[in-house]
Amino acid sequence: MMSSVDFYRRIPKDLTESTSLGAIMSLVAITIMIVLFVSETYAFLTTNIATSVVLDPDTTELLRLNFNLTFQDLHCDYASVDVLDSLGTNRQNVTKNVEKWQLDSNGIRRIFSGRNREVKKVVQQEHSASLEEMHEDGVHAVVLTRDTIDEFIKSHEMAYINFFAPWCIWCQRLHPTWERFAEEVEYEEMPVGVGTVDCVEQADVCRKYMIRAFPSLKWFSNGSNKTPDYKGDRTVDALVDYATRMVHMDTKYKDWQKAAADKGEDAVKPFGREEHMGCQISGYLLVNRVPGNFHVIANSVNHNLNPSMTNLTHTVNHLSFGEAHRPVRMRRNLAKVPDEYKQFTPINGESYITREFHRAFHHYIKVVSTTVDFDKSPSVPTYQFISQSQSVHYRTEEVPEARFSYDISPMAVVITREGRKWYDYLTSLFAIIGGTFTTLGLIDATLYKMFKAKKI
Known part of the structure; x- marks a missing residue:
């Protein structure tokens, strides 16, 4: 009874005939089956990367923005990180989670400038007498020009010079104090020449001494500028105290030099330190998930910046969105994603690089939420972005800023990662084996009949 449903009935061997053509077709069939089997198995074991666009399911209100920027010609004291967005957020000089490092002339981090702490406002002294009234007994702070400043510095063992701009509000407040300070220096018979330079009329002098903010109070000793510049309170007592300390340090330095020379030792290193304008700013911001921008601008609560000397050339060491430290599983999944799919x-x-005055780069960033879903466990979103940058021109009176404008996509x-199902693989194998066997069997039968008919 069971034999009646046999699909694979056997034909006695003495009823079959072997031919050379059949042997050749069998070898061809076996070869084709092996090649197709290997190809199909390789395709089954290989996965493909697929992408799809969906509505962003993320409902969180804040987005983390990570940055590490190097400004080659901006002092950390003047670097301010500000955040603005379309909801009206306006945070200036962000201090939380932001660090600054002063750089040396080689661009290497040298001095930790703090976690972008808020700059303390210096004390400004008020005077009852006007500057004109103070000048009734003569001008004590010498007005210097391009023709007289070099000789003034050389002729004084020590010199203290105020570089100012007439339009600067801080300079206007300092003028009476500076004149009163010059009077005190003369009264105390200190070996210090006190002068002033108008950076509007003597612009080339201020460019020579790299005046980036007004007022800049520079100390000169034996013809050379001693850095850093004075940044303390702007009162007569504070200025006199600073000058006294500098004179005392200069005297001690000369005594050390003389003692070293008497002993035949190397010269003592001069006091003060060379100060370079570079600054590295790093940290992260928590911003609203709406269009906005963060920018680094040269700003100071105690100075007016010189727009023509503000250079915001910068290098983006790192800029990304989302969590800085991804889970291990996500890092493994991201490592499997081809580079052409990664724009993190x-x-x-x-x-x-800014090569002209009154220019700075603006960056326009489109942020897209991205989920890498390579397994069935919950996925953590990350963020890719595309960026375009252009150099923007500023008006003469405007201080340039390096701006990073971002817009979060709603998609x-x-x-x-897509792979083939096991049943698709088996179906293909059966189709390959059966199809190859049947097709070559038909070809063999056709050729056999053709050759047999010719023999007859």
Whole structure:
């Protein structure tokens, strides 16, 4: 009874005939089956990367923005990180989670300038007498020009010079104090020449001494500028105290030099330190998930910046969105994503050099939420972005800023890994074996009949 449903009935061997053509076709069939089997198995074991665009399901209100920027010609004292967005957020000189490092002339981090702490406002002294009234007995702070400043510095063992701009409000407040300070220096018979330079009329002098903010109070000893510049309170007592300390240090330095020379030792290193304008700013911001921007601007609560000497050339060491430290599973999944699908840090290492005055680079960033879903466990979103940059011109009176404008896309990208199902693989194998066997069997039968008919 069971034999009646046999699909694979056997034909007695003495009823079959072997031919050379059949042997050749069998070898061809076996070869084709092996090649197709290997190809199909390789395709089954290989996965493909697929992407899809969906509405962003993330409902969190804040987005983390990570940055590490190097400004080659901006002092950390004047670097301010500000945040603005379309909801009206306006945070100036952000101090939380932001660090500054002063750089040396080689661009290497040298001095930790704090976690972008808020700058303390210096004390300004008020005077009952006007500057004109103080000048009734003569001008004590010498007005210097391009023709007289070099001789003034050389002719005085020590010199203290105020570089100012007439339009600067801080300079206007300092003028009476500076004149009164010059009177005190003369009264105390201190070996210090006190002078002033108008940076509007003597612009080339101020460019020579790299005056970036007004007022800049520079100390000169034996013809050379001693850095850093004075940044303390602007009162007569504070200025006199600073001058007294500098004179005392200069005297001690000369005594050390003389003692070292008498002993035949190397010269003592001069007091003060060389100060370079570079600054590295790093940290992160928590911003609203709406269009906005953060920018680094040269700003000071105690100075007016010199727009023509503000250079915001910078290098983007790192810029990314989302959590800085991803889970291990996410890092493994991201490592499996081909590079053409990854735009998480596209401008890392890029430098943006400003070669003209009154210009700065603006960066326009489109942020797209991205989910890498390679397994069934819950996925953690990350963020990719594309960026365009352009150099923007500023008016003469405006201080340039390095701006990073961002816009979060309402759509999200889902990256998945697609592979074939096991039953698809088996179906293909059966089709390959059966199809190859049947097709070559038909070809063999056709050729056999053709050759047999010719023999007859």
